[in-house]
Amino acid sequence: MxxxxxxxxxxxxxxxxxxxxxxxxxxxxxxxxxxxxxxxLPFFTQFTGPRGSGGVWAGAVLASTLEGDCGPCVQLVLDMAIEKGVPADLLALCIEGRAKEAGEVGLGFRFAEAAIADAPELDTLRAEIEARHGAEAVVAASFASAGGRIYPVMKRGLGFGKSCRRLRIGEREIGVVRQA
Structure with a gap:
């Protein structure tokens, strides 16, 4: 049943x-x-935090998912973020390697990258998110930073992983730019 x-x-x-x-x-x-x-799992990965911080969450889950995959899982994250009202052009900037130009979405994206890499700028990014949106937004961005990687890693582990592909945002196709 x-x-x-x-x-x-x-x-x-x-x-x-x-x-x-x-x-x-x-x-x-x-x-x-x-x-x-x-x-x-969505109870963990889809916690978006307080009203107004959805862009930060979307950027963080996008960066985390990109770290684990550059195919169907990322496409799903893009589609779901756009469905939640996150501006497509800001998501595209992150994928193109221009997160600093992507406002709140870019802030979340850079936060997740820093959290995953344990980079020195993590404390500054965390403080910026908290100053703008509060501690709950930091929790949501942290959940997203950890959670976006779950599905692509699980898919590969189960033998269902897919190769990289160009991503679709509306009618536009873009390639993923990996930061060095």
Whole structure:
């Protein structure tokens, strides 16, 4: 019964987002218990923080997902961020390696990159997010920085990883620029 509900939920998600969720179905079919845990992940990864800080969250989850993948998972993050009202042009700037020009989205993007790398600018970026949006926004950006990597890493581990591809933002296609 639970497995059937999980499968239906995964199929609905996949259809809504034009996303290949075969790895999710594999998890559910392998272990209902694992499928329940997979279904709970969005409670962690989709915590966007206080009103007005969604751009910071979107930038952080984008950077984290890019660190783990440059294909379908990143496309899904882009589509979901745009659906939440995050400006597509700011997301594109981050993908193109121009996060400093991307306002709040770029702030979240740079924060996640710094958190992942344990870079010296992390404290400054954290303080900037907290000054603008409060401590809850730092929590959301931290969750996003850690959580965006979960799905691409899990997909590769399960043998469902995809290769890099050009990303689509509206009618525009862009390539990922990796920072050195």
């Amino acid at each position: 639970i497995a059937r509900l999980l499968r239906r939920s995964v199929r609905r998600f996949a259809a809504r987002h034009d996303y290949d969720a075969s790895y999710m179905l594999h998890v559910v079919d392998t272990s209902t218990s694992a499928g329940v845990r997979l279904a709970a």
